[in-house]
Amino acid sequence: MPITENLSHTLEAPSLAPGSGRFRAEVVERPAAEWDALAAGFGDMCMEQTIAFMGARWSKLHPLGLLLREEGVAEPVAITLVLLVTLPVIGAGMAYVKFGPLWRKASAATDPQILYAMLEALKHEFSGKRRLLLRIMPPADPGQEEIWRDALARTGFVFHAQASDRERYLVDLTLSEEEQLASLGASWRAHLKKASRELEIEELPLASGLPVFLSLYRGMLARKRFADHHGIGDLPKIAAQAGSAIGMRLFIASYRGNPVVGSIVIGSGERVFVPFSATSDEALALRAGYALRWAIIGRLRGSGVRWLDLGGAEGDAGLRSYKLGNVGKRGRVAEIPGEFDFSPNSLSSAAARAIEIGRGLVRTPALKKIVAYLPI
Numbered sequence: 570m571p572i573t574e575n576l577s578h579t580l581e582a583p584s585l586a587p588g589s590g591r592f593r594a595e596v597v598e599r600p601a602a603e604w605d606a607l608a609a610g611f612g613d614m615c616m617e618q619t620i621a622f623m624g625a626r627w628s629k630l631h632p633l634g635l636l637l638r639e640e641g642v643a644e645p646v647a648i649t650l651v652l653l654v655t656l657p658v659i660g661a662g663m664a665y666v667k668f669g670p671l672w673r674k675a676s677a678a679t680d681p682q683i684l685y686a687m688l689e690a691l692k693h694e695f696s697g698k699r700r701l702l703l704r705i706m707p708p709a710d711p712g713q714e715e716i717w718r719d720a721l722a723r724t725g726f727v728f729h730a731q732a733s734d735r736e737r738y739l740v741d742l743t744l745s746e747e748e749q750l751a752s753l754g755a756s757w758r759a760h761l762k763k764a765s766r767e768l769e770i771e772e773l774p775l776a777s778g779l780p781v782f783l784s785l786y787r788g789m790l791a792r793k794r795f796a797d798h799h800g801i802g803d804l805p806k807i808a809a810q811a812g813s814a815i816g817m818r819l820f821i822a823s824y825r826g827n828p829v830v831g832s833i834v835i836g837s838g839e840r841v842f843v844p845f846s847a848t849s850d851e852a853l854a855l856r857a858g859y860a861l862r863w864a865i866i867g868r869l870r871g872s873g874v875r876w877l878d879l880g881g882a883e884g885d886a887g888l889r890s891y892k893l894g895n896v897g898k899r900g901r902v903a904e905i906p907g908e909f910d911f912s913p914n915s916l917s918s919a920a921a922r923a924i925e926i927g928r929g930l931v932r933t934p935a936l937k938k939i940v941a942y943l944p945i
Contacts, residue, residue: 592646592683594690597634600624600650604634605814607648611671614838615708618650618669619815625806635670635694637687646680647672647687651695663921664695668708675838681716688724696913702921703911704729709737709903711876717906726909734881735905738892739840740866742874744899749866757894761863764856768829770822770864775808778819782831786847801845804833816841820868822852822861830857832865839875862895876901 597604604620616622623632637647649670655662670691672684688705696703705726707717744752753761773781786801811817816837822830830852833845843865852858869877879896882889896902912918 591640592686592690593638593640594687594694595636595638596694597636600632600634602810602814604648604650605811607645608671609814609816609837610644610675611648612673612675612839613671613708613710613713614815614836615668615671615840616815616835616842616844617667618648618671619811620650621807621811621815621817622803623650623652625803625810635687635690637670637672637683637690639683644674646674646677646683649687649691651691653701655701661700661919663702663704664691664699666691666703666705668706673713679713679716681720684716684720685723688720688726692724692911696911700913702913702918704908704921705910706732706908707906709735709878709905711739711901711903714906721909724911726911729908729910731907732905734883735907736881736889737903737905738879738882738896739901739903740877740879740896741899741901742841742866742869742872742877744870746867746870748899749870749897752897752899754894754897757859757891757897760856761859764860764863765824768822768824768855768857768860770820770861772868773819773821775817775819778821778831779805779808781821781828782819782833782845782847785828785831785849786845788849789847792850804845820861820865822857822864824851824855824857827851829855830861832861834865834869836874836878840878841869841874841876842878843880858891 600620602620608614608619620632620634632650632652635649635651636645639646647670649666652665652667653662654665670684670687672687673679691703691705695701705721707721710717741749741752750758783801783804789795808817814837815835818834820832820834821828827849829849831847832843834841834843836842846858848858866877879892882892893902910918910921912921
């Protein structure tokens with residue numbers, strides 16, 4: 570199955586870390602939609618490492634892919650998407666990896682050497698050959714924190730900065746319904762009990778359901794006078810490119826035939842994410858958000874998914890309280906470790922710093938868009 574329109578080159582095994590001759594890496598210049606079928610096979614899959622999500626947002630930039638293969642193994646053992654942000658004329662800048670690489674195959678035992686070898690491969694390609702500062706933001710990866718710390722230290726990455734909104738609120742989906750109910754915060758459980766019995770909750774096909782969801786979302790933005798920082802306009806593109814590969818699903822709660830709250834769920838690995846939710850004016854009094862979230866948890870229970878990742882609180886105290894109550898006693902609040910850099914020279918470090926503090930230096934609309942996206 571092709572994963573690329575143009576496979577540029579293969580890195581020889583000796584270019585990786587000492588003792589890692591069992592691995593070789595390949596650069597994918599233009600990852601195609603089949604990339605996401607590979608991403609879906611990883612337990613640490615996330616949407617920032619899918620071409621459906623990244624390709625829809627940055628179609629003019631064409632994120633690069635890097636595959637790590639192991640001798641005698643058919644499928645890659647690690648993959649990652651990389652965004653290049655460079656200054657005009659001089660070409661110096663950074664290679665940025667968000668919530669990657671993916672290195673834990675869903676069907677295989679955890680092998681820290683794979684992560685170590687992939688970090689070395691990234692250094693070789695982007696810092697060694699392209700002379701770019703390499704910046705990695707690891708995911709909030711419950712149970713793997715020590716492996717990440719060790720691999721970053723062994724490969725020479727240094728801490729750059731804390732992530733903004735770094736807490737991630739995780740609901741434990743392995744609990745029974747009774748255990749989940751007991752885990753909920755007292756206030757959250759009380760609101761759930763008060764939810765209207767007239768609410769009708771259903772999963773809608775993306776093709777017919779997205780217009781309903783987008784209408785709810787845009788109405789919410791207008792009502793609350795919020796600016797959209799989540800790229801809601803990209804949702805149709807993401808849905809069109811994703812197919813079923815990234816596990817994108819849509820749930821809507823309606824009251825007397827009118828949609829009042831909706832949530833998009835994405836993911837096929839150990840964690841399933843809730844990146845987009847929308848409410849109407851009526852939702853609060855109906856406690857519709859509580860009812861919908863409880864129904865989604867019930868749908869995912871028994872599916873093999875470990876965590877429902879509710880994302881961050883974005884500095885909103887009310888949202889944080891809501892998510893903490895949903896996480897409850899048996900869930901977990903994990904943290905994004907921050908950003909880590911490997912710099913090949915002072916020029917790349919200076920260029921990265923210029924991008925951080927002088928966004929006006931970036932002239933083209935496409936680069937302005939990507940720099941605005943990066944958490945730097």
